[in-house]
Amino acid sequence: MSDSELEKAHRRLIEEIEMNARETENFTGRGRFSNAVMAAMAKVPRHEFLGDNHQGVAYSNRPQSIGFGQTISQPYIVAVMTDLLDLKPTDKVLEIGTGSGYQAAVLAEVTGHVYSMESVRSLAASAAKRLKRLGYDAIKLRHGDGYTGWEEEAPFDAILVTAAPETIPRALCDQLKVGGRMILPVGRQFSPQILKRGIKLNDGRVSFRSTLPVAFVPMVKGPKEEH
Ligand code: SAH
Numbered sequence: 001m002s003d004s005e006l007e008k009a010h011r012r013l014i015e016e017i018e019m020n021a022r023e024t025e026n027f028t029g030r031g032r033f034s035n036a037v038m039a040a041m042a043k044v045p046r047h048e049f050l051g052d053n054h055q056g057v058a059y060s061n062r063p064q065s066i067g068f069g070q071t072i073s074q075p076y077i078v079a080v081m082t083d084l085l086d087l088k089p090t091d092k093v094l095e096i097g098t099g100s101g102y103q104a105a106v107l108a109e110v111t112g113h114v115y116s117m118e119s120v121r122s123l124a125a126s127a128a129k130r131l132k133r134l135g136y137d138a139i140k141l142r143h144g145d146g147y148t149g150w151e152e153e154a155p156f157d158a159i160l161v162t163a164a165p166e167t168i169p170r171a172l173c174d175q176l177k178v179g180g181r182m183i184l185p186v187g188r189q190f191s192p193q194i195l196k197r198g199i200k201l202n203d204g205r206v207s208f209r210s211t212l213p214v215a216f217v218p219m220v221k222g223p224k225e226e227h
Helices: 003-023 035-043 052-057 075-084 102-110 121-133 170-174
Strands: 064-067 070-072 092-096 113-118 140-143 156-161 176-186 193-200 206-214
Touching: 003 035, 003 075, 035 075, 035 102, 052 064, 075 102, 075 176, 075 193, 075 206, 092 102, 102 113, 102 121, 113 121, 121 140, 170 176, 176 206
Parallel strands: 092 113, 092 156, 113 140, 156 176
Antiparallel strands: 064 070, 176 193, 193 206
């Protein structure tokens, strides 16, 4: 695809996301996403996060394979998850599941304080290289198990999980600030999963509500060397 074809496909994708936002308002409570989130979606070059033979579908509104049985999420899902975090430019945000680094780059367009963890070593390494090459060197990356969170950098204003645990990980709730937001898919693979949004209350509990039905890869226990 030529640069101008990619640009055209990217613009069309932004319109589709706006349409999806309107269609899913009953689930999410948001008929449109913030200007900051939409500007980030329009800016991050998704084709740079996919292999050479996937360039033609980089701007279609679907998840894509990134190897190791893992996927880069559907663009609309990246947008809705980012929007539901209600990020301010000064917020510190933790992502679990770096994958290709695409979601981390979108977050980095909204706030300068992005931390992201990945349990598959080679994905963590290639995302680090790619993000650096694209100029996203302010993103802090770590190879490790997201079930334990990132204790040294806690607490966070926002936490986003891009793989589905069967139950909500306790450590992540502990590492959220009071008033902080969390967004994550919950459920078994191939059975209905629900995207949940939580907010941490003054008493330390995190209150969750369900938004959309989704399909994510499972959140696995323990850091992986390869798999
Ligand atoms: N956010 C990614 C897509 C993530 S797919 C992107 O924008 O491309 C889910 C990712 O979560 C996979 O890369 C998978 O390896 C990772 N993952 C699964 N279990 C994990 C865990 N326990 N800790 C950290 N990462 C995990």
